[in-house]
Amino acid sequence: MRGNSVIWVISVLNAMKTSANAILIAFLLCLSTIPMTVSAEGESIQNEVAYGIEYDWSNLDEDIDSLTGIDLNEILSRTMLAATDAGLTLTVAQLSTGSSNIYVESAEDRTATTIEIGGESHSVWTRATDVTIRHAVLFDSALVTEWIDSSGADPTGFDGYLSVDSENAVAVDVNMVEYFDDDYNLYGVDMDFSLASEVSIEYQMDAGLEGAGEEFDFALTFGTGFDLNVPEATAEWRLGEKAPFFPVVSTYEEVEIECADDAALTTSGSEADLKIECGTLEGDYSVSTGFTFDLSDIPTENFGMDAGLLDISITDEISSTGSWDTDMEDFMESDDDHHETEEDEGHHHHGDGDYHHDHDDGSDGHTHDEDDRHHDHDDDDSDDDDSENDGYGGDPDASIIIAEGGSPVDVVNCECGTANPLMFLMLAAMLTNIGEAFAEDAAEELGDTFEEEFSEAVEGIGEALGGSEEDDDDDDDYSEWFTCADGMEIDEYREDDSNNDCGDWSDETKYDTFYPCDDILTSMEGVQLYEVNNGMDDCSDESDENVLWLQHVGLDIQTMYECADGSRDVSEWSIGNGWEECDDGSDEWPLAEETLTSTETMNVGSNGYADRDTVAAVDTYCYIAGMTVTDSDDGSTIFDGNMLMSSPGSGYVNGHAGEDIGPYDGTREFSSSGHINQYTLPAGLTSCEELTQAQIDNMDEFSPEYVATSNVVTHDGSLKRMLSHGYAHQTDGEVEFDMWFDGVHMDDEEYTLEVVIWTDDDEMIGTESVDIDSDDSHASGGINDDGMDPGDYCVEFTLVDSSGATVDTYDSDDDDGLCMTVEEVPEWLMELGAILEAFGESDFEDTLEDFGSNLEDRLGGITEDIAYTDSLFIMWWSPTHHTVVGTSLVVQDNMETWYTLVGPQISEVYTDEVTVDTGAAPATIGLNYLIGDAASSAAVEMEDAQSVDEIADTAAHAADMGEFAQVLEDAGVDPASIGIDPVEDVPAEPETAEEMIDEGIFGLPSVSGLATIAILALAGIVVAQRNRDEE
Structure with missing residues (x-):
């Protein structure tokens, strides 16, 4: 395989290898990009090429059957019978009509004309390439179902239908004119582009549920449409210097092309490096787009809302015209900037503004003259089928017929896209510039229109569900900023x-x-x-270092143990630490913590940064922390005094002050504040440590030794377990709650958390107790909400100690988020709940199980017969035409033989690289490949077709809708209720699904769309299950 090495040409399609089940869809999608050409007339016309591909979507069922051996209508029929056997009525009717048509024509007009580039006129001739794409599909589908269980006192069941009606159409015309001299040097390209596209879809649904003596109905009609039209867009590309683009890619097997200031061509053997002056591209456009959105028939009154509240109709349209220009070098580099070129050793180029090339003997041993386009496939190890740097030179791979009665044309298999690669480059540049100029503004305006119109309905729904203008005002008063x-x-x-x-x-x-x-x-x-004081100058003025800074003030509990011999008290950290601090070593006894007498004391403390400024080991300054601690419950003072800050060493040190202020007095919460004062060392002292506590207590900002003061620090804390914060919310039949605690690390006691739900009338309607262990920092649980009728409720938390005394409470005064409102359950929701409960008590689950079992039995006999195991797209490049002259979809059967499924007749294959049998494929599909005059005539016939009605056979679709309507009537649905003309002759008595299947009523023209995928998946599941059972 060979492909274009043009590093900046986008949309280069790689050969596809995929499962045969995806052949058809993949081929159609790729073909949607094939450009079409219009042939010129006259004696100067040369190298005319025309081909096209057509597909009638009514062939889809047969084509899937041909490729896979799966009859979709048979699967659908058996599915409906499986439902009937289980007591479930299921009727599905579908119809699709449409066509996809793509035509290509190309012709050279050797009539002399002139073109100007770089301020100079050049004599040139033209090649015209036209693209004509016409696609349109109409799809109608309806599903009708019913089930009833009459075994109970009240019947339980459902019935309803869903219909889908969609249309889509695309019409694309591209005309590209290239300007060449007699050596096929390219000077410029002109392009005209137009697009007309539309898509619309409408859903209609009507369903009813019944059970427990209640009935609930729901209906919906929803339609939306979108169109995008480009009535006219033009582009003109002029190179800075002529470029032998096509001769190079048709001659050499590996080609690199890039933009450069100076045009040049260097070659070596089968390789070429082409530098071109890319020039500029400019154009203008007109574009429009619009959408519709319609929603109706929802019975909002069944949901307690005003009738018609959700009847919404929105339309908008935007159009724009403009012009654009772009530097092609910038565009190409932005599109493919990952490619690079390098000067290979032995390459030569002449930077004189024209192209010259010298040929070295390549490594393959071949010497090439100027017109030599041959290479030895077997000897050229440099050829890489997957390389993005391949050209289209070398020996031909095959010969194909490109015109009726014409002679075979030698071609090369190229990975170059479905047509002239310059067309894709021009389209990409054109659409990119149009999109940048139009898409953003269009999306914003259309979005604003949709949001404005739809927000009114949303507001109405909110009010119907309990919202009010007062609520909105409250929301406006709250700022999140x-x-x-x-x-x-x-x-x-x-x-x-x-x-x-x-x-x-x-x-x-x-x-x-x-x-x-x-x-x-x-x-x-x-x-x-x-x-602050971290040793680094983080402030630019260095003011964050050497700061008199108080970091923390606080209060804690310390447990002290008396040694067994009464010699001293040691702290709790001395117990069992491996060091004997008691004279009798009792602090290291195995049960020291349990046997030694303990007391709890309170300690105040602070730490901060103190600049001691010693001179000859004599303190220059003293630092005293002033600290106040109060009980948060009653406001009483626990400590109010000064403490000398001390720390070993000298210079800039962290200072600490602490003091035992007596036995623990039961305080649970405290508030503290403090600061550091700096003083000069009082006269007559050599060290701050010589200060007495009386002197320390009397020193303040009025003292003669006072120098400066630090920041003030405040801190609130807990000495024992307290309630920190919590929340509660209603969900899944209960009120869930969570609570977090403070002061856990200094409290070894166990507690109980009591949680109560109160009404706004102070009536307790639910309670729960949670045991709290000494190391628990969080507790959670839930309270059943069965007793919570509509109304307002609040949750209260109470912390109770082991003696039963209340320690702390946390309620709505602390957090209004602990309150909630239970809304009145709408009547419709209660009715729906009763119906769903009735379904749970019915035999509906058994019905579904029977349906699944029946489905496996009825589909178990289906056997797949895959026609092909592999597929490949081949694009045929003609070195004499310098363009793509045809495309083929080739497939491989289980004997590893390749055939042309769709494409031109292959007369002869020259190389092992293309191993396609020239005979007919054993299994065919409905794609029609045209060449020559047939393709030209078809393109002319389609030229004026723009809409669904003009492209698709709507008359045939309407005729088939009569059969579609008959199926609906036989299923008990009025076709007129979903916009389908009723059938004049209605059967006297409804037929059973089996009778309708036997009579071929379900043999509709087509099953397609998502239903096709679903049916294939269904069959696949059953087949897979059968295979597993056989294993």
Whole structure:
């Protein structure tokens, strides 16, 4: 295989290898990009090429059967019979009609004309390539189902139908004109492009449920449509210098092409490196797009809302015209900037503005003259089928017929796309520029229209479900934003998070969540608290170092143990630590913690940064921490005094002050505040340690020794277990709750958490108790909500100690999120709940099990017969035409023989690289391949077709809809109710599904769309199960 090495040509399609089941769809999708050409007339016309591909979608069922051996209609019929056997009525009717048509014509007109590039006129001739794509499909589908269980006091069951009606059409015309001289040097390209596309789909549903004496109905009609039209778009590309693009790619097997300031061609053996002056591309366009959205027939009154509340109709359309231009070098590099070229040793180029090339003897031993296009496939090891740098030179791979009665044309299999690669490049540049100019504005305007129209319905639904303007006003009063000092707004949750979100620290609190540098008023500079006194100058003015800084103040409980001999008290950390601190060693006894007498004492403490400034080991300054601790419950003072900060060593050290203030007095929560004062060493002293406590207590900011004071630190804490925060919410038949605790690490006691649900009338309607172990920091649980009728409720948490005394409470006064409202259950929801409960008590589950079993039995006899095991797309490049002259889909059977499934007649195969049998394929599909005048005539016939009605055979579709309507009537559905003309002659009595199948009623023209996929999947499951059973 060979392919184009053009590194900047997009849409180069690789040969596809896929399962045969996907052959048809993959081929159709790829063919949708095939460009079409219009032949010119006159004596100067040369190298005319025309081919086309047509597909009638009514062949889809037969084609799937031909390729896979699976009859979709048979599967569908057996599925409906399996449902009937289980007591479930299931009727599915589908119909699709449409066609996909692609035609290609190309012709050279050797009539002399002129073109101007680089300010000079050049004599040239033209080649025209036209693309004509016409595609349209109509699809109608309906599903009718019913089931009833009359064994109970009240019948339980459902009935309903779903219909789908869709149409889509695409019409594309591309005309490309290339300008060449007699040596096939390219000078420029012109292109005209137009697009007309439309897609619409409508769903209709009507369903009913009954059970427990209740009935519930639901209906829906939903339709949407979208169109995109480009009535006219033109583009003109002029190269900076002529380029031998096509001769090079038709001659050499490995080609690199890139933009350059100076045109040049270097070659070596079968390799070529082509540099071209890419020039500019400019064009203009007109484009329009629009959409429709219609929603109706939803019985909103059944949901307690106003009738017609969800009847919505939205339409909008946008159009635009404009012009554009682009530097092709920039466009090509942005499209494929991962390719690079290098000057191979022995390559030569002449930078004189024209193209010259010298040929070295390649490694394959061949010497090439200027017109030599041959290479030895067997000897050329450099050829790589998968290389993106392949050209189309060398010996031909095959010869094909490209015109009726014409002679075979030698061709090369190329990985070059389905047509002239320049067409894809031009289209990409054109559509990229149009899209950038139009798509964003169109999407924004259409989106705004949809949001504006739909928001009115959403607002109405909200009000119907209990919302009100007052609620909206309340929401407006609440702001989720924090306004910075400069007016910028940030999310409210980012306030006081220790991050400079505003940029000027105005969202943070000085000394509490950040440290302000001294020049913050001018520099807006601050640092994180952990950066203060960390040995690094984080403030540009270095003011964050050597700071008199209090880090923490607090209160804790310390357990002291008396040694057995009464010699001293030791701390709890001395027990069992491996060091004998008691004179009698009792602190290391095996049961020391249980046997030694213990007492709990309270200790206040602080730590911070103190600059001791010693001179000759004599303190220059003393640092005293002032600290106040109060009981949060009653406000009484626990401690209020000064403590000398001390720390070993000298210089800049961290200082600490602590003091035992007596036995633990039962305080559970406290509030503390403190600061550090700096003093000069009082006269007559050589060390701060010589200060008496009386002197320390009397020193303050009025003392003569006072120098400076630090920041003030506050801290709230817990000495024993307290309730920190919690939440509760109603879900799945119960009220779930969670609670977290403070002060756990200093509390060895066990507690009980009592949780109560209260009504707004102070009536207790639910309670739960949770045992709390000494190391539990969190508790959770749930309370059954059976007793919660519509109304307002709040949850209260109570922490109770082992003696039964209440320690702490947490309720709606602490957090209003603990309150909730139980809304009145709508009547329709109660009815639906009763019906669903009735379904649970019925034999519906047994019916589904029977259906599954019956389905396996009825589909078990289906045997797949896969016609082909592999497939491959081949694009045929003619070195004499310098373009693609045809395309083939080849397939491989289980004997590893390749055949042409769709494509031109292959007269002869020259190489092992193309191993296609020239005979007919054993299994065929409905794709029609045209060549020559037949393709040209078909393209002319389709030229004016733009819409679904003009492209598809709508008359045949309408005729087949009569059979479609008959199926619906036989299933008990009025076709007119879903927009289908009724059948004049209605059978006197409804027939059974089996009778209708026997009479061929379900032999519809086509099953397609998603249903096709579903049916194939269904068959696959059954076949797979049968295979497993056989194993």
